[in-house]
Amino acid sequence: MLSKILSKFSCAACKFCCSFRRQSLWETPLFPPEVVEKLSKPNEYGVVGEFRDGQIVLGGYKTDDPEEEVPCTFLDPHKGCILKPEDKPFDCSIWPLRIMNKKGRLVIALTPTCPSIGALPSKALVDLVQDGLAQKIFEYAKLHPEIIKEYREGFPIIL
Numbered sequence: 160m161l162s163k164i165l166s167k168f169s170c171a172a173c174k175f176c177c178s179f180r181r182q183s184l185w186e187t188p189l190f191p192p193e194v195v196e197k198l199s200k201p202n203e204y205g206v207v208g209e210f211r212d213g214q215i216v217l218g219g220y221k222t223d224d225p226e227e228e229v230p231c232t233f234l235d236p237h238k239g240c241i242l243k244p245e246d247k248p249f250d251c252s253i254w255p256l257r258i259m260n261k262k263g264r265l266v267i268a269l270t271p272t273c274p275s276i277g278a279l280p281s282k283a284l285v286d287l288v289q290d291g292l293a294q295k296i297f298e299y300a301k302l303h304p305e306i307i308k309e310y311r312e313g314f315p316i317i318l
C-alpha cells in the first residue's frame with residue numbers, strides 16, 4: 160500500500176520490520192482468524208506458525224542481548240516474506256504506518272524506526288495518507304479493531 164513511496168526492492172533488501180527484538184514483540188503482526196486457521200497447520204508454504212490472539216508468537220532468542228532480533232516465522236532470509244498478498248497481514252502492508260488510540264482518538268502515526276522512510280513523515284507520505292490511505296486504514300480498523308495499538312510517545316502523528 161506504500162509502494163508509491165517505498166520500493167519493494169528496498170523492503171526486500173532491508174527486512175527490518177520483519178525481525179523483532181524482545182521489546183518489539185508487541186509489534187509482531189496480527190493475522191485474521193481465517194489466516195491463523197490456515198497457517199497454524201500444515202499449509203502450502205511448508206511453514207507452520209504459532210499464534211496467540213491472532214498475533215504470531217516468536218521466540219528462540221539465543222542470547223541475553225536486548226538488541227538480538229528474531230525473524231518472523233514467515234520471513235525467508237533470501238526471498239523476504241513468503242506469504243501471498245491475500246495471506247499477508249494488513250499490519251504488514253501498511254508498516255511503518257500504525258493506527259493508534261491516543262486518549263480515545265484514532266490517529267495514523269508513523270513508526271519512527273523504518274530505515275527507508277525515516278523518523279519523520281515526508282510530504283509524499285503525508286499526501287499518500289491524506290489522499291485515501293487513511294480512509295482505507297480507518298475502514299479496516301472498524302472491522303478489525305484488534306489492529307489498533309495504544310499510542311506511544313515518539314510516533315509522529317500524520318492524521
Ligand code: SF4
Nearest residue numbers: 177231233234240251
Ligand atoms: S508476515 Fe511477512 S511481511 Fe509480515 S512480518 Fe512476517 S515476514 Fe514480514
